[in-house]
Amino acid sequence: MKLSEEQIAFYDMAKDFASKKMAPNAGRWDEEKIFPVDTLRELAELGFGGIYVNPDLGGSGLSRLDSSLIFEALSHGCTSTAAFLSIHNMANWMIDSFGSAELKESIVPDLCTMKKIASYCLTEAGAGSDAGNLKTKAIKNGDYYIVNGTKSFISGGGSSDVYVTMVRTGDKSSSGISTLMIEKDSPGISFGAQEKKMGWNSQPTAQVIFEDCKVPVKNLLGNEGDGFKIAMKGLDGGRLNIAACSLGTAQSAFERAVEYVGDREQFGKKIQDFQSIQFKLADMATELEASRLMLRSAAIKVDENTPDKTKCAAMAKRFVTDLSFKIVNEALQIHGGYGYLKDYPLERNLRDVRVHQILEGTNEIMKVIISREILKENK
Amino acid sequence: MKVLVPIKRVVDYNVKIRVKSDNSGVELSNIKMSMNPFDEIAVEEAIRLKEAGTVSEIIVISIGPQQAQETIRTALAMGADRGILIKTDELVEPLNVAKLIKGVSEEENPEIIILGKQAIDDDSNQTGQMLAALLGWSQGTFASELKFSDGKINVIREIDGGLQTIDIKLPSIITTDLRLNEPRYASLPNIMKAKKKPIDEKSPEDYNIQISPMLEILKVSEPAQREAGIKVETVEELVDKLKNEAGVI
Numbered sequence: 001m002k003l004s005e006e007q008i009a010f011y012d013m014a015k016d017f018a019s020k021k022m023a024p025n026a027g028r029w030d031e032e033k034i035f036p037v038d039t040l041r042e043l044a045e046l047g048f049g050g051i052y053v054n055p056d057l058g059g060s061g062l063s064r065l066d067s068s069l070i071f072e073a074l075s076h077g078c079t080s081t082a083a084f085l086s087i088h089n090m091a092n093w094m095i096d097s098f099g100s101a102e103l104k105e106s107i108v109p110d111l112c113t114m115k116k117i118a119s120y121c122l123t124e125a126g127a128g129s130d131a132g133n134l135k136t137k138a139i140k141n142g143d144y145y146i147v148n149g150t151k152s153f154i155s156g157g158g159s160s161d162v163y164v165t166m167v168r169t170g171d172k173s174s175s176g177i178s179t180l181m182i183e184k185d186s187p188g189i190s191f192g193a194q195e196k197k198m199g200w201n202s203q204p205t206a207q208v209i210f211e212d213c214k215v216p217v218k219n220l221l222g223n224e225g226d227g228f229k230i231a232m233k234g235l236d237g238g239r240l241n242i243a244a245c246s247l248g249t250a251q252s253a254f255e256r257a258v259e260y261v262g263d264r265e266q267f268g269k270k271i272q273d274f275q276s277i278q279f280k281l282a283d284m285a286t287e288l289e290a291s292r293l294m295l296r297s298a299a300i301k302v303d304e305n306t307p308d309k310t311k312c313a314a315m316a317k318r319f320v321t322d323l324s325f326k327i328v329n330e331a332l333q334i335h336g337g338y339g340y341l342k343d344y345p346l347e348r349n350l351r352d353v354r355v356h357q358i359l360e361g362t363n364e365i366m367k368v369i370i371s372r373e374i375l376k377e378n379k
Numbered sequence: 380m381k382v383l384v385p386i387k388r389v390v391d392y393n394v395k396i397r398v399k400s401d402n403s404g405v406e407l408s409n410i411k412m413s414m415n416p417f418d419e420i421a422v423e424e425a426i427r428l429k430e431a432g433t434v435s436e437i438i439v440i441s442i443g444p445q446q447a448q449e450t451i452r453t454a455l456a457m458g459a460d461r462g463i464l465i466k467t468d469e470l471v472e473p474l475n476v477a478k479l480i481k482g483v484s485e486e487e488n489p490e491i492i493i494l495g496k497q498a499i500d501d502d503s504n505q506t507g508q509m510l511a512a513l514l515g516w517s518q519g520t521f522a523s524e525l526k527f528s529d530g531k532i533n534v535i536r537e538i539d540g541g542l543q544t545i546d547i548k549l550p551s552i553i554t555t556d557l558r559l560n561e562p563r564y565a566s567l568p569n570i571m572k573a574k575k576k577p578i579d580e581k582s583p584e585d586y587n588i589q590i591s592p593m594l595e596i597l598k599v600s601e602p603a604q605r606e607a608g609i610k611v612e613t614v615e616e617l618v619d620k621l622k623n624e625a626g627v628i
């Protein structure tokens with residue numbers, strides 16, 4: 001797939017930033033659980049805070065394909081930080097696309113510079129894969145909604161300034177769901193303890209709790225009842241970015257493995273001379289190529305708004321995050337015992353990409369979506 | 380006041396260099412190329428001068444193959460105003476480059492030309508000095524700090540064993556050292572905007588220069604492999620080896 005000169009420049013710039021400013025710190029961010037807000041703001045200065053947000057409000061106005069290249073490049077430096085940036089971008093884009101002119105102007109410019117940071121709140125304890133069954137309730141009362149309920153697993157929870165939250169304003173169906181932008185300083189919002197996680201340690205995860213939380217009616221995105229559609233539209237792009245974060249991580253793990261097999265000697269020769277190692281590398285390279293093509297093709301479909309875009313984004317998310325996990329695991333295996341040590345980034349890479357098979361819709365749910373679309377097309 | 384910044388497309392500094400099997404040069408096919416790092420510093424310095432209001436226009440020039448246009452785009456995305464590509468597929472040597480830049484300078488009339496102190500491919504470290512001689516301008520080479528005051532530049536130069544401060548009169552040639560500044564990244568929106576900035580295409584003939592190499596490269600080879608060291612048991616043994624094997628004392 002031929003990229004334009006600018007797309008190559010986006011990728012190169014992001015990769016250079018990742019290798020100079022993220023990679024040297026990623027191990028420490030993971031170990032000490034540091035959320036690198038300064039680095040995120042540096043990225044935002046370069047246009048990464050609103051990659052596909054309207055330029056009039058400070059965004060970069062790029063495409064989903066551009067964005068997939070950017071997240072692939074950034075995750076060479078730090079998977080978890082790149083993935084958080086993708087969530088912020090998704091939430092920012094939702095406000096930019098569905099908020100009123102007044103709401104957008106008041107917040108999107110600050111989200112683009114990351115003076116303010118945004119989170120996405122869909123999941124609840126009882127509504128994970130079955131997100132359409134969410135219970136958090138918002139009742140309109142004059143100029144405010146009164147919101148009650150608890151969102152689980154919220155990336156950025158407790159740190160972010162803005163929470164794009166899916167709430168129930170109507171009946172039990174998915175068309176009873178609406179999307180509200182809720183600010184951190186709203187009365188009645190609080191946060192759970194920080195979750196202790198396997199990976200994704202350079203970003204916080206916590207419950208967001210609403211108790212009679214007052215949210216101005218003007219913070220509604222789209223119309224009442226549009227919430228589930230808005231949430232899913234956000235995820236079409238979000239899934240591409242999460243897949244891209246897996247792909248870049250797998251690529252860097254692969255490159256490390258190629259380097260290692262040329263150095264490491266056992267049985268009197270370099271381990272690259274064993275055919276079993278060679279075949280591993282061949283498979284990894286082939287799977288990387290297939291993943292990349294699939295992801296970029298899905299991104300183009302989301303850009304062109306084709307009817308099969310949701311299916312293709314789900315396919316890419318499932319395929320790329322599964323294969324990337326496998327590739328990182330192989331790269332770790334190739335490093336033997338050293339791969340298991342924190343002296344090398346492979347064990348962190350493995351812990352970080354693991355969650356990409358679970359969130360933004362589990363990979364089983366991707367299969368639910370893909371099969372549903374296939375059967376629908378065949379009706 | 381205009382500033383001219385010549386930039387070179389070289390093998391990216393991260394690439395592991397491999398010598399061609401026939402020893403005629405280094406492998407360039409399928410290799411990532413980017414702007415010479417010292418030239419990035421030169422572009423950055425020019426942008427800072429523009430931001431400070433010292434200069435009004437930044438023109439970048441690259442002499443090289445068609446793809447050198449990408450290097451010019453990088454400089455435009457960082458903040459340069461326009462570019463000139465002097466296209467040639469020949470190997471370019473410092474004197475030819477200096478003559479071509481002189482040609483551009485006579486058309487554009489800049490008051491400063493900022494160059495990298497050397498390119499990381501051939502490490503010549505000659506172009507800036509030759510250009511100063513050809514133009515008859517003052518030169519501040521290996522600059523680590525520049526201060527402008529009416530018609531003069533105060534240049535701090537990195538020399539062996541310390542820093543040297545000189546005042547030079549405009550028009551001047553500056554060559555950059557590593558500590559002059561830290562080049563910025565081109566932002567995503569600026570990469571898009573660079574697409575619309577003009578790049579003029581020229582040929583060496585437009586400046587009446589023949590790019591015929593004056594040097595003949597006989598052989599390019601890998602540096603010798605470093606050999607493993609040994610441990611010595613006593614100070615006497617060390618001194619003996621330094622005297623009789625290494626011959627350094």
Ligand SMILES: Cc1cc2nc3c(=O)[nH]c(=O)nc-3n(C[C@H](O)[C@H](O)[C@H](O)COP(=O)(O)OP(=O)(O)OC[C@H]3O[C@@H](n4cnc5c(N)ncnc54)[C@H](O)[C@@H]3O)c2cc1C
Pocket residue numbers: 087119120121122123125127128129130152153154155156197200205355358359360361362363364365368
């Ligand atoms: C680190 C982290 C960060 C997160 N960040 C956010 C965030 O910022 N915002 C947010 O809203 N959410 C976030 N999540 C939540 C995440 O999206 C959910 O965990 C995910 O959607 C799965 O929901 P669940 O955990 O309730 O699992 P469940 O839905 O309970 O699933 C359990 C298992 O059952 C399978 N399963 C369920 N239904 C089906 C079915 N119909 N067919 C086949 N298999 C099925 C699942 O695939 C899974 O294997 C985050 C999660 C983690 C771990």
